[in-house]
Amino acid sequence: MITPIAEGGENNFKSVINNESGLKPYNGFGNFKEKLFAGILQNEYTFGNFSKLESLMIRCIKDSIQKSGIELNDPKSLLILATTKGNIDLLEKHKETDPGLLITELGKTIATYFKCYHKPLLISNACISGLSALIWAQRLVTSGKYDNIAVVAGDLVSEFVLSGFHSFNALSPVECKPFDENRNGINLGEAVVSVVISMNKIPERETQSEILPGYGSNDANHISGPSRNGEGLFRSITQTLGSFDGIPSFINAHGTATLYNDEMEAKAFTRASLQEIPVNSLKAYYGHTLGASALLEFVLSDYALRNNTLIGSRGYHKSGLENPLNIIKESKSVEITSFLKTSSGFGGTNASILCRKV
Amino acid sequence: MNHEIRNVKIAGNKIYVNEVEVFALPHEMKGDAFLNEAFKNLEISYPKFYKMDNLCKLGFLAAEHLFITADKVDHRNTIVFLSNKNSSLQTDRNHFEKIRQSESYFPSPSIFVYTLPNIVIGEICIRHKIMGEGAFFLSENHNFEDLNDILEYSVNHLPCKYLLYGDLETENSEHTAHFRLLELKKKHH
Numbered sequence: 001m002i003t004p005i006a007e008g009g010e011n012n013f014k015s016v017i018n019n020e021s022g023l024k025p026y027n028g029f030g031n032f033k034e035k036l037f038a039g040i041l042q043n044e045y046t047f048g049n050f051s052k053l054e055s056l057m058i059r060c061i062k063d064s065i066q067k068s069g070i071e072l073n074d075p076k077s078l079l080i081l082a083t084t085k086g087n088i089d090l091l092e093k094h095k096e097t098d099p100g101l102l103i104t105e106l107g108k109t110i111a112t113y114f115k116c117y118h119k120p121l122l123i124s125n126a127c128i129s130g131l132s133a134l135i136w137a138q139r140l141v142t143s144g145k146y147d148n149i150a151v152v153a154g155d156l157v158s159e160f161v162l163s164g165f166h167s168f169n170a171l172s173p174v175e176c177k178p179f180d181e182n183r184n185g186i187n188l189g190e191a192v193v194s195v196v197i198s199m200n201k202i203p204e205r206e207t208q209s210e211i212l213p214g215y216g217s218n219d220a221n222h223i224s225g226p227s228r229n230g231e232g233l234f235r236s237i238t239q240t241l242g243s244f245d246g247i248p249s250f251i252n253a254h255g256t257a258t259l260y261n262d263e264m265e266a267k268a269f270t271r272a273s274l275q276e277i278p279v280n281s282l283k284a285y286y287g288h289t290l291g292a293s294a295l296l297e298f299v300l301s302d303y304a305l306r307n308n309t310l311i312g313s314r315g316y317h318k319s320g321l322e323n324p325l326n327i328i329k330e331s332k333s334v335e336i337t338s339f340l341k342t343s344s345g346f347g348g349t350n351a352s353i354l355c356r357k358v
Numbered sequence: 359m360n361h362e363i364r365n366v367k368i369a370g371n372k373i374y375v376n377e378v379e380v381f382a383l384p385h386e387m388k389g390d391a392f393l394n395e396a397f398k399n400l401e402i403s404y405p406k407f408y409k410m411d412n413l414c415k416l417g418f419l420a421a422e423h424l425f426i427t428a429d430k431v432d433h434r435n436t437i438v439f440l441s442n443k444n445s446s447l448q449t450d451r452n453h454f455e456k457i458r459q460s461e462s463y464f465p466s467p468s469i470f471v472y473t474l475p476n477i478v479i480g481e482i483c484i485r486h487k488i489m490g491e492g493a494f495f496l497s498e499n500h501n502f503e504d505l506n507d508i509l510e511y512s513v514n515h516l517p518c519k520y521l522l523y524g525d526l527e528t529e530n531s532e533h534t535a536h537f538r539l540l541e542l543k544k545k546h547h
Contacts, residue, residue: 031460078507084474086445091454101450103496104443119504122496124445125476132493139511160450163457164470215517216491218438218483224471235489239517346471347480349492 001193001296002056003286004039008063013303016311017331021285023175023187030092030159034166037175039189039287040157051087051100053192054109057152060194061114068196070148072114078146079120081107082133082153084291086124089158110152127254127288127345128216129153130193130295135214135353137197142213147199154192155290162188168224170258176288178255178281178313179262179327181320186256189287193296207306207357214341214353215239224346226260230268232350233342237272240340240352248277248340248354250310250328252301255281256288261344263321270323274340280328284315294343294351301339302355308336360513361541363431363520366423368416368535375423389531393419409468410481411449412528413442417478418485420526420535425486431539436520437490437512438479441497441505442527445475478526490518500525500534513542 001008004022005015022039029036046055061079065072072079086103090096099105107120125132130153137149155161165171165188172185201208217239219232227233241248251274253265262281269275282297289296304311312331319327338356367374371392373381381399383392393415397407400422407418417440425431449472456465471477476494483492497504502525512521524537 031457031463033460033463085450088450091450096451096454101447102443103445104498107496121505121507123493124474124496125493126474136493136508139515140507143511143515145507145511159457160454160473163463163465164453164467164473167465167467167470216493218480218489218492220483220487220489223477223480223484224467232489345476346474347476347492348483349476349480351491 001191001299002041002045002060003191003296004041004189005285009299009303013300016282016285016300017309019312019314019331021175021314022189023284023287029157029162032159032162035173036162036171037173037187038157039187041190051090053087053154053156054106056192057110057154058113060192061110061150061152064194064196065150068198070196072116072150075117076147078118078140078149079111079114079116080123080133080137080149080151081110081120082123082129082291082295084124084126084129084155085158085161088160089156092159126347126349127290128294128343128349128351129291130293131341131343131351131353132216134295134298135351138211138213141197141199149197150194151197151295152192152194153292153295155190155292157188157190172257175315176257176284177315178257178283179321179325180316181318183257183259183262183320185258186283187287189289191286191289191292191296193292193299195295195299209302209305209355210358212244212354212356214351216349216351219348219350221348223348226264226344227348228264230264230271232348233265233268233344234271236350236352237268237340237342240354244354246338248338249336251277251279251340251342252297253279253281254343255283257283257315266321266323266325269325275323276326278310278328279325280311280313282311294341298341301341305336305339305355305357309333360543363539363541364424365538366420368420368533373423380423392533411472412533413446413449413526414472414478414481416526416528416533416535418481420524420537421482421486424522424537424539432519433487434489435518436488436522437516437518438482438488438492439495439508439512439523440479441495441502441525442475443496443498443500444527444529445496446473448528449473500527501536518542
């Protein structure tokens with residue numbers, strides 16, 4: 001993974017448990033002239049003729065397939081790519097007719113680079129894109145269709161997205177405070193994450209993680225506002241926990257730090273009788289990295305699982321929820337056996353997935 | 359066996375339900391006119407339709423024809439998987455127009471919200487109270503061919519009774535959609 005904090009999963013995990021954040025104040029971003037707090041990559045990372053996002057995705061995928069020793073030109077391998085806006089920054093870079101604006105072209109560019117045997121599966125499902133990709137990777141690997149699936153998720157900070165969230169009054173001018181009583185909006189961030197989901201165990205790893213089936217559910221309520229009763233998220237969690245005989249050691253929530261999202265999640269967790277379970281949001285470390293967020297947070301939660309560490313929910317001080325949750329205030333070592341990852345987004349879309357040690 | 363309840367095709371200013379033409383406009387009527395006329399023809403009251411972008415209007419119309427007589431469908435148990443090639447590009451360009459000049463910088467939240475392709479799934483779910491899983495995929499072929507893995511898995515393994523899947527595109531004032539509604543009969547559900 002490449003984030004404003006560090007490069008590589010291990011480095012990101014270490015930084016996060018040391019309470020380091022990649023969020024910083026900025027006086028503006030291109031034509032976006034408002035003060036903002038955001039997680040912006042300090043290096044360009046571009047190489048060859050590739051765009052910034054393409055370069056980042058190639059770098060991340062390369063790293064994860066090298067580490068896992070898989071080949072994408074194998075008929076039993078697949079690439080899944082998740083993004084909300086892909087190369088949308090090309091609009092701002094005066095490349096309005098660049099075919100790379102299309103996610104289908106972005107997919108082709110990455111697939112050509114890695115000589116993928118199959119066309120990549122491309123998902124754009126608002127803020128849960130990365131989780132949708134992971135859910136499909138789990139399904140297509142456990143059904144025997146593929147032995148290995150590389151999942152990449154990424155989104156950039158752009159004038160396009162900043163201006164849009166600003167028009168919604170959703171941006172916080174200070175570091176975001178998920179689940180806190182003083183939370184007042186999101187910070188945007190950029191990140192690219194890649195992970196390989198495999199049928200096979202990782203030989204050099206003492207502790208293996210198993211991803212269990214995840215499910216999605218729509219709120220059928222509003223295209224941009226979170227459901228008041230958390231219906232979709234509640235249904236998704238109920239279905240995901242349905243065939244699980246334990247209780248998750250912690251929940252890694254979406255926790256965007258908007259008033260309504262965090263309340264919606266608290267409501268859904270309470271309805272699912274999960275209000276006592278330790279919960280965190282990683283948004284105050286990275287901001288909301290849109291299509292990358294759920295995959296980024298899943299991977300860090302997997303490090304937390306294998307290292308028996310609860311990651312502190314940065315930015316949280318005092319409960320500001322009608323349905324109080326057991327928010328993890330500081331990172332600490334405890335025995336962890338499993339975790340639940342949830343995500344919700346525009347379009348009323350919700351999903352959740354479970355991961356456990358085996 | 360899985361059973362196709364019905365399919366809806368929209369192309370060339372015409373709407374077909376199970377291959378039978380149910381609505382047509384002269385081909386010269388371009389752009390929004392077709393979508394709005396097709397909506398009026400449904401004779402339903404749904405003011406939200408006029409707030410939608412073209413992709414959502416198109417998806418709304420296709421879904422409306424798909425569900426018109428499908429009363430027995432358990433909407434809580436319906437999954438919606440849609441795809442297209444261009445994502446929300448048309449609305450993306452509209453939003454970008456609003457912010458390109460710093461002196462006339464004025465983004466509109468009602469445009470911005472449609473700059474995600476999966477919003478059409480949200481609109482369909484709101485209209486028909488569908489609470490199953492939803493996902494939007496990108497694919498160059500407009501016939502769901504690239505998404506065979508998704509279909510095959512859904513039909514065989516996903517715990518749902520109905521599957522709405524299809525492709526929709528609005529490009530250069532041409533609106534094309536092909537939606538199908540399947541009833542799934544599973545071995546283990």
